Amino acid sequence: MPGGKQIVMSGIRPTGFLHLGNYFGAIRNYVKMQDEFECFFMVADLHSLTTHPDTKELKANVHRVLAENIACGLDPDKVALYCQSHVPETAELYLYLNMMAYKGELEKTTTFKDKVRQNPENVNAGLLTYPVLQTADIILHRAKYVPVGKDQEQHLEMARTFANRFNHRYGDVFPEPQAFNYNQQLIKVPSLDGVGKMSKSENQMATLYLADTDDMIRKKVMKAKTDSGPVEPNSPKPDYIENIFLLMKLVSSDEVVKQYETAYNDCSIRYGDFKKQLAEDMVNFIAPIRSKVDAILGDEEGLKQIMKKGAEKANKSAGETMKLVRKASGLNYF
Numbered sequence: 001m002p003g004g005k006q007i008v009m010s011g012i013r014p015t016g017f018l019h020l021g022n023y024f025g026a027i028r029n030y031v032k033m034q035d036e037f038e039c040f041f042m043v044a045d046l047h048s049l050t051t052h053p054d055t056k057e058l059k060a061n062v063h064r065v066l067a068e069n070i071a072c073g074l075d076p077d078k079v080a081l082y083c084q085s086h087v088p089e090t091a092e093l094y095l096y097l098n099m100m101a102y103k104g105e106l107e108k109t110t111t112f113k114d115k116v117r118q119n120p121e122n123v124n125a126g127l128l129t130y131p132v133l134q135t136a137d138i139i140l141h142r143a144k145y146v147p148v149g150k151d152q153e154q155h156l157e158m159a160r161t162f163a164n165r166f167n168h169r170y171g172d173v174f175p176e177p178q179a180f181n182y183n184q185q186l187i188k189v190p191s192l193d194g195v196g197k198m199s200k201s202e203n204q205m206a207t208l209y210l211a212d213t214d215d216m217i218r219k220k221v222m223k224a225k226t227d228s229g230p231v232e233p234n235s236p237k238p239d240y241i242e243n244i245f246l247l248m249k250l251v252s253s254d255e256v257v258k259q260y261e262t263a264y265n266d267c268s269i270r271y272g273d274f275k276k277q278l279a280e281d282m283v284n285f286i287a288p289i290r291s292k293v294d295a296i297l298g299d300e301e302g303l304k305q306i307m308k309k310g311a312e313k314a315n316k317s318a319g320e321t322m323k324l325v326r327k328a329s330g331l332n333y334f
């Protein structure tokens, strides 16, 4: 436990553009954690090969996800920010863990079944053992806390199973990794069309990306669903209006939110003005992040140095763990 701090590890898939949901749901947690914990944040480039064998866009995607996380406040001097493929020990630990992961339990994984359904012509072994690779990522640093969303709970459960199985068979090397978040209830950022939350795969016009231009942000916000307004004072808000208030609470000042709450309650609210206000506050929130991302992406040498530094930190920690693993599992012949 370097520096006496607990160890945190998480992986980010390099699948393009981050949106407001990623920011408030995940990245903000990472940024908060970097001062309290020893953090390993990894771009899961190897995992992406299980579903995206074409690597033409990979480098650009890896650069973008790194730049977006840094622009949001992750500090490469405080955390180990690295690429999975730069840590070859991952592959070694993955191999050992594969001997204690059973075909039956892997086939039962929800994400595996989903991917088989979506892509029946590419059911490769990497897809089946995706949770084993994820376990290797985590326990390679003997991490205890893993900040992830609900969709990763099953993978984390499997990581505990494999870590425990290793410990049971060869002796205690790994702590049990567990999900970690500051807010009990992860912040869900509602979609602008009033249905569900912002996500990459749903309606693009209802999701605000950190890369959206000012005009695009305005256009999306102004399209958000409203109606002709409340007619009774203090009426309950329909979901889609509640959602606009939720978004406003994320980026606008308390006074502004209060002003529109009051206007809603006394039926004087004008939804056109309401959305214009939100659009401007959203632009003021996203634009500085977007320019930082562009600046970071424009400095390829700087990005290389960041990746190198991250890899060094991750390699060091991985090397220490693998010594313990080889010793415990009887693979230390010298």
Ligand code: TRP
Binding pocket: 009, 010, 011, 012, 013, 044, 047, 133, 134, 137, 138, 146, 148, 152, 155
């Ligand atoms: N599977 C995770 C996702 O889809 C990404 C990931 C890879 C990860 N390795 C990890 C998450 C290790 C947490 C810990 O989002």
